Amino acid sequence: MTIGQVARESGLAASAIRFYEQAGVLPKPGRIGGRRMYSASILERLAVIERAKACGFSLYETRRLFFGFREGTPPSERWQTLATKKIAELDELARKIAATKELLQRPCACKDLAECGRRIYAKKQAAR
Amino acid sequence: MTIGQVARESGLAASAIRFYEQAGVLPKPGRIGGRRMYSASILERLAVIERAKACGFSLYETRRLFFGFREGTPPSERWQTLATKKIAELDELARKIAATKELLQRPCACKDLAECGRRIYAKKQAAR
DNA sequence: ATCCGACTTAAAGTCAACTTGAGGTCAAGT
């Protein structure tokens, strides 16, 4: 498949696919007349990348998933290692979001921003 | 107060305070000998900004909170408008995080990445 | 022969929220 076909199939932009290659998460494909020619398995590879991305992995982390970290470790174990760390990060993020919602949902009784500022500031000072 | 004092009091870098001014979330302070001179109320203003930031508002959104959107609307109502929108965004984000955790916690039974790719891709295709 | 569309590259642009750096100014203390 040409890069254009892969792009249409996967829904990614061709530029993104080139970028992924450059970033080291995609293997360098063969070339015909200078053009990248992919086998259909590239779509599966991209699906894994998409999944990793959906899980909040950076491209750097995704690259480590594929290769270059503790060679010889089975992929499932690599996944475990990365997943455990990421879950902790997500828990922390969820905690922050909950706290934020808490803050947002409490209707502000201040009649103007100046009063609001005074209250927030006073509270902040009191917390020290 | 000089910008340095404000920085020390608020815990922000002086450069951040200048940046906030430039971004339009802080009023332009008076100058003495070219230097910014702030009244103590700047700390309250900064506290509001900090709070808005903690709530996930961008500086652009925060600026709209202070001025420039539906002039004459009381601040509490502006806050309401922004808060409602932001809560919806947070709910969406929380939903995504939960889904991601779900994904991460399910141990991957695949013996290699190729199999993993085939499974994910097949599932993705089936979903269409 | 030439034209078109799909491809190639490298470099630069995008977004947010700042920070960093260079080069200059100001007022106070010695």
Next chain:
DNA sequence: ACTTGACCTCAAGTTGACTTTAAGTCGGAT
């Protein structure tokens, strides 16, 4: 007079994941 330290402005750098642009190449159809 001179030094010091805090401040000033403006421009450029930072991070991540890409996109956009410019200029060039390839192969097939007319």
